[in-house]
Amino acid sequence: GENVEQHPSTLSVQEGDSAVIKCTYSDSASNYFPWYKQELGKRPQLIIDIRSNVGEKKDQRIAVTLNKTAKHFSLHITETQPEDSAVYFCAASMATGGYNKLIFGAGTRLAVHP
Amino acid sequence: NAGVMQNPRHLVRRRGQEARLRCSPMKGHSHVYWYRQLPEEGLKFMVYLQKENIIDESGMPKERFSAEFPKEGPSILRIQQVVRGDSAAYFCASSPAGGQYNEQFFGPGTRLTVL
Numbered sequence: 001g002e003n004v005e006q007h008p009s010t011l012s013v014q015e016g017d018s019a020v021i022k023c024t025y026s027d028s029a030s031n032y033f034p035w036y037k038q039e040l041g042k043r044p045q046l047i048i049d050i051r052s053n054v055g056e057k058k059d060q061r062i063a064v065t066l067n068k069t070a071k072h073f074s075l076h077i078t079e080t081q082p083e084d085s086a087v088y089f090c091a092a093s094m095a096t097g098g099y100n101k102l103i104f105g106a107g108t109r110l111a112v113h114p
Numbered sequence: 115n116a117g118v119m120q121n122p123r124h125l126v127r128r129r130g131q132e133a134r135l136r137c138s139p140m141k142g143h144s145h146v147y148w149y150r151q152l153p154e155e156g157l158k159f160m161v162y163l164q165k166e167n168i169i170d171e172s173g174m175p176k177e178r179f180s181a182e183f184p185k186e187g188p189s190i191l192r193i194q195q196v197v198r199g200d201s202a203a204y205f206c207a208s209s210p211a212g213g214q215y216n217e218q219f220f221g222p223g224t225r226l227t228v229l
Contacts (some may be wrong), residue, residue, distance in 0.1 A: 006156075010183065034217070034218075036220075042222070043205065043220040043221060043223060044157065044205070045220070046193050046217055046218075046219075047213070048119045049217070051183050051215055078212060089156055089157065095215045095216075098214070099145070099162065099170075100150060100209065100216060100218060101147075101159055101170060102147070102149075102151075102157075102218065103159065104154045104156040104157045104158070105156055106155060107155070107156050
C-alpha cells in the first residue's frame, strides 16, 4: 500500500524567512496530494492541494510542487509569519470516483519566531 | 452552513468499557471517513463509509472496532472493551458525492482517554 514520508519533523525559522517541507510517496498511482495545517488541539484544515496533472500550484504565500517521476512533492511558505506556526501534514491518495483514502505523512512542526 | 460536527469532544473511559463516537457530516455530504491520530503522530485512515454502506475498512482493527453510517442520523465509530492503547484523537471527515478530487472537511475530533 501507499506510504508517505515527510521531512523534516521539526522546522524553526525566523519571521519573514521561507519554509520548505518535503514529502515522498511510494504508490505511483497516487494522483491527489493535499496539505493540511493543524494548530494545537484543532482540526486539520486544508491549505492547498495539487493533482498529478499539474507540476506546481500557488496561493498567495503558499506553493506546492510535484515531481511525479521522483514521487515527491513539497510545500513552500514564503514570508513566514508567527501565525504560520502549526503542524503541517502532507497526504497522498489515489482519488477515484470521489473516494479519497488519504495516507498522511507524520507531520512537520513549524515554529516561526518573531 | 454548519461544518462537520463530532461529539463528544472529550471522552474518558475505563479499560473494558465501550466508547461511542459520533460524526455528523456537512449538509449534503454522503461520504464519511474516520481517522485516528495518536499523540505526536499523523492521522491514520480507519474506515470509509457512504450512507448505509462500509466501502473500505482496511485501516480498522478487526476486533473491537466497528463503524456505521445509517440512512438517518450520524456516523458512529464504536470501540468495545477499550484498552489504554485506544487513547487517541479520532477525527471524522466528510466529502460530497460525485467528482474525483473531493476535499475532505474535518470535524473537531473526539479525544478519547482510557484510564
